[in-house]
Amino acid sequence: MSANIDTFESRLSSNATAIEALLDRLLSTEVLTDEIARPERLRAAMHYAVLNGGKRLRPFLVVEAAALFGGDRDAALRVAAALECVHCYSLVHDDLPAMDDDDLRRGKPTVHIAFDEATAILAGDSLLTYAFDIIASTRGALAESSKVALVLALARAAGVGGMAGGQALDLAAEKESPDEQGIVTLQAMKTGALIRFACEAGAIIAGTPANDRARLRLYGEKIGLAFQLADDVLDLTADAATMGKATGKDASRGKGTLVGLHGLAWAEATLNRLVQEAEELLAPYGERGKVLADAARFVANRKS
Numbered sequence: 001m002s003a004n005i006d007t008f009e010s011r012l013s014s015n016a017t018a019i020e021a022l023l024d025r026l027l028s029t030e031v032l033t034d035e036i037a038r039p040e041r042l043r044a045a046m047h048y049a050v051l052n053g054g055k056r057l058r059p060f061l062v063v064e065a066a067a068l069f070g071g072d073r074d075a076a077l078r079v080a081a082a083l084e085c086v087h088c089y090s091l092v093h094d095d096l097p098a099m100d101d102d103d104l105r106r107g108k109p110t111v112h113i114a115f116d117e118a119t120a121i122l123a124g125d126s127l128l129t130y131a132f133d134i135i136a137s138t139r140g141a142l143a144e145s146s147k148v149a150l151v152l153a154l155a156r157a158a159g160v161g162g163m164a165g166g167q168a169l170d171l172a173a174e175k176e177s178p179d180e181q182g183i184v185t186l187q188a189m190k191t192g193a194l195i196r197f198a199c200e201a202g203a204i205i206a207g208t209p210a211n212d213r214a215r216l217r218l219y220g221e222k223i224g225l226a227f228q229l230a231d232d233v234l235d236l237t238a239d240a241a242t243m244g245k246a247t248g249k250d251a252s253r254g255k256g257t258l259v260g261l262h263g264l265a266w267a268e269a270t271l272n273r274l275v276q277e278a279e280e281l282l283a284p285y286g287e288r289g290k291v292l293a294d295a296a297r298f299v300a301n302r303k304s
Helices: 003-026 040-050 057-068 073-094 117-136 144-158 163-172 180-206 210-237 258-262 264-301
Strands: none
Touching: 003 057, 003 073, 003 264, 040 073, 040 117, 057 073, 057 180, 057 210, 057 264, 073 117, 073 144, 073 163, 073 180, 117 144, 144 163, 144 180, 163 180, 180 210, 180 258, 210 258, 210 264, 258 264
């Protein structure tokens, strides 16, 4: 493993530790102002859903995109934690019997298996709602206008025109095979929207000009596509033990993927192209953009 990858993965791990410590505090038994109570079984399910492993890539992108522009780290960590709550809510609901019906997530029983289905639904609902609470209640360096922009951007990324809508298209794809553009749209919504938000959020936190925000948004779109493409490759080539979840499910359910349409060689070439395009978007920032360039390579080359 190269020194650059060692350095990147060390930074990824360090950011994950900071995010997890914050999430642990946010999901504690402490009852906040205007909360009436925190039912323990529901709180425990939320805590289990969020703090059960994972690379914390999306939070990492928020923190590092903010750092690129000198944004406040504490504010970035709060927004990153909010995004991780949305991401983990989506996993809890995605695993439900009515959706993908999975028993394992990150190598552990899914929330509806570890607790029960009703608690899993409520845990997902609560994590989604709490994400906006976390952003809105952030004090200090995050301007009120930035909070509004972040809440709007996250709502659009997570809702009917983003991740949730993408999940609906994914379920429909089991019955009606989408064409190539349909697959691209589905994946951009289900997977790409939150990754795009993560990158754009850093620019919002730092209060950058519109052109920088647009550049980071486009960078997020590139690596969002790369993330899903790499995920589809792993679904075909990796085993469940490596992935910490079931693999080969898309093929078994007849779901179309870009890898299925074009093959593994095409996927590898496309991943290389997406990394190059991501690096070109970061080129104006010089050495400051190195961590995010490394992130693009990590996304494209990940093994789990």
